[in-house]
Amino acid sequence: MKKHTIRQAAERCSFFITVLLTTLTLAACASAPLPPTESLNMASDAIANAEQAQARRYAGAELEEANRYLENANKAVEAEKMSEADRLAKQARVAAELAMARTEVAKAAAINREMGRSAKALDEELQRQGDQQ
Amino acid sequence: MKILSFLKPVSHKKITIALVLSSALLAACAMSTTSPDGSEDVRGKLVALQQNPDMRTHARVELRDAEAAVLLAEQPLGSGEVALADYRIYMADRMVEIARAKGQTRLLEAERVQLSEQRDAARLAARTREANQARADAKSARSSQQNAAALSAREAEEMQQQIDDLEAKATERGLVLTLGDVLFATGSAELQGGTNQNLEKLVNFLKQYPDRQSLIEGHTDNVGSAIFNETLSRQRAESVRRFLINRGVDSGRLSVSGYGFERPVASNDSAMGRQQNRRVEVIIENRQ
Numbered sequence: 001m002k003k004h005t006i007r008q009a010a011e012r013c014s015f016f017i018t019v020l021l022t023t024l025t026l027a028a029c030a031s032a033p034l035p036p037t038e039s040l041n042m043a044s045d046a047i048a049n050a051e052q053a054q055a056r057r058y059a060g061a062e063l064e065e066a067n068r069y070l071e072n073a074n075k076a077v078e079a080e081k082m083s084e085a086d087r088l089a090k091q092a093r094v095a096a097e098l099a100m101a102r103t104e105v106a107k108a109a110a111i112n113r114e115m116g117r118s119a120k121a122l123d124e125e126l127q128r129q130g131d132q133q
Numbered sequence: 134m135k136i137l138s139f140l141k142p143v144s145h146k147k148i149t150i151a152l153v154l155s156s157a158l159l160a161a162c163a164m165s166t167t168s169p170d171g172s173e174d175v176r177g178k179l180v181a182l183q184q185n186p187d188m189r190t191h192a193r194v195e196l197r198d199a200e201a202a203v204l205l206a207e208q209p210l211g212s213g214e215v216a217l218a219d220y221r222i223y224m225a226d227r228m229v230e231i232a233r234a235k236g237q238t239r240l241l242e243a244e245r246v247q248l249s250e251q252r253d254a255a256r257l258a259a260r261t262r263e264a265n266q267a268r269a270d271a272k273s274a275r276s277s278q279q280n281a282a283a284l285s286a287r288e289a290e291e292m293q294q295q296i297d298d299l300e301a302k303a304t305e306r307g308l309v310l311t312l313g314d315v316l317f318a319t320g321s322a323e324l325q326g327g328t329n330q331n332l333e334k335l336v337n338f339l340k341q342y343p344d345r346q347s348l349i350e351g352h353t354d355n356v357g358s359a360i361f362n363e364t365l366s367r368q369r370a371e372s373v374r375r376f377l378i379n380r381g382v383d384s385g386r387l388s389v390s391g392y393g394f395e396r397p398v399a400s401n402d403s404a405m406g407r408q409q410n411r412r413v414e415v416i417i418e419n420r421q
């Protein structure tokens with residue numbers, strides 16, 4: 001009877017250990033960091049958009065910065081520092097967006113300069129015509 | 134006394150623990166009132182943009198997003214979260230810059246509308262000027278046309294006046310001026326001395342219209358032989374031609390013929406008819 005009780009206790013103990021281990025393993029699995037895929041994708045898209053808009057020509061430094069952040073984000077993913085990777089990816093995205101915005105400013109300014117020049121030329125032309133009359 | 138006796142049992146150990154806890158809490162409090170370093174710079178940039186009316190107009194949404202990012206960057210963080218603070222400041226700074234850039238772009242676009250309006254205005258002014266010029270040209274053309282018409286009307290009037298003065302007759306051959314036989318002595322081809330008003334008018338007329346050719350024709354009555362009359366008529370026409378040449382009319386414009394009594398204008402039966410037939414006609418041809 002006594003023997004039986006000891007055995008029962010041992011069995012119960014091993015059951016608890018198993019449950020505990022399983023729980024721990026599951027918990028470890030659940031907290032295993034996932035790469036910030038969404039942030040990384042958004043950063044890549046933003047960089048691609050900026051490149052499409054000729055940001056390399058109009059806002060090269062900003063585009064360079066975005067690329068650097070994205071690179072670092074990928075390195076952080078490899079090092080499994082996922083929250084750092086997420087931040088770096090978001091920085092890459094915002095840098096690419098700034099590159100895009102500055103590219104647009106440069107383009108808009110170029111168009112305005114051209115318009116101003118042609119308006120001035122037209123004015124001068126009219127002035128000449130006016131003088132001739 | 135009662136209160137004191139209530140406090141008394143508190144041990145030194147407990148007081149120490151309370152002190153440590155409260156100082157820890159105070160420290161936490163102190164930490165929570167400070168924004169991370171660098172957030173003031175971003176706030177300053179944002180405020181500058183917010184105070185710019187152009188930016189307020191053209192980057193409203195972006196400024197609001199930047200404001201949210203700056204507020205987050207200003208959130209106090211623990212001393213162990215420098216990386217997070219830097220990250221938030223970076224994000225806020227870039228969002229402020231994005232707001233600035235977008236505002237600038239939209240401002241430029243708004244200016245573009247103005248520029249093209251200016252250009253349109255300049256073009257319109259040019260067209261108006263051209264149209265005015267064209268109108269003025271047309272007007273002056275019209276008035277010069279009117280002038281020309283008036284001029285030619287006046288000329289025609291003058292000419293008519295002269296023709297009337299000459300007592301010439303307009304025929305399909307031209308103006309026919311009849312010089313009566315009073316110019317000549319009977320049987321003579323020489324012009325009578327002195328001036329003849331009709332001849333003077335003829336000279337003036339020919340000088341005024343130098344592009345007209347003239348034909349001088351001599352005619353007689355039927356008294357005498359045909360040959361005599363033809364010669365006489367021719368000689369009388371020649372006399373008139375000489376007179377005109379002497380008065381400065383170009384000889385090339387004047388041709389002469391003698392018809393004798395071939396072309397009477399009246400009956401040779403009466404003295405009056407014969408007198409009418411003795412004549413020199415000057416035909417001033419119509420302008421070609």
